[in-house]
Amino acid sequence: TGFIVTASFEGVFCQRRNGGGHSEWRNNWISDQHQNSDFGVYINISEIRPDLQGCGLGKSLVKDVFQFLREKGFFIVDLECAPASSEGFWKKMGFQEFPESSRGWGFQISGHKRLYKTVIATSEPTTVISPDDEVFELWNDEAHLMRDTEPSWVWKLQFNKGTRELVKPIVHPAAPEWRARWRKGDDVFKDGPVKRLLPWENTSGSFVVVTQIP
Secondary structure, eight states, X not given: OOEEEEEETTTTEEEEXXXXXXXXXXXXXXXXXXXOOTTEEEEEEEEEOGGGTTSSHHHXXXXXXXXXXXXXXXXXXXXXXXXXXXXXXHHHTTOEEOOOOTTOTTSSBTTBOEEEEESSOOOOOOSOOOTXXXXXXXXXXXXXXXXXXXXXXXXXXXXXXXXXXXXXXXXXXXXXXXXXXXXXXXXXXXXXXXXHHOTTSOOOSSEEEEEEOO
């Protein structure tokens, strides 16, 4: 089978063909709904010719996509399950659902379920925190609505030796208006909307990505 990869992320387009398979990716600056920072890619089209389905081509195609994106420095892939019957395939490939939110926050588009996957190793939320740990906390709604509630997710910050760069980045669905807090014990360094808490990171769109802390 033929194999062609053409890529131009500045031109917001990348295409790969493998036999009867076809995938198209777009950087998430497609629209406000899909704006996702420099770290994310939105899969616009991924399909296998009907007569070649069930032969493992789709799995192979998508795995190659993940490797390609890792090499290009991307962290996240997201997509819409359209048709809905594709949901099972994407979940087998490691995609997961966006967190539930009473107000949607753009996580569901045109009535289709939206899924995402990180393609690199990332820091995982934890419930085990000691008083001396430096942590990043995230709530699933706006700061003024979450003032007296416990955070929805907490990450213990672990740094590369001699730096303030995280060993593994924090990558998680979030709206720019959601509440986030950076603290160590009772000392709160910053507390407010994601977009104001992390001015050194690109926090526009559907994900928060933290690679370093001042």
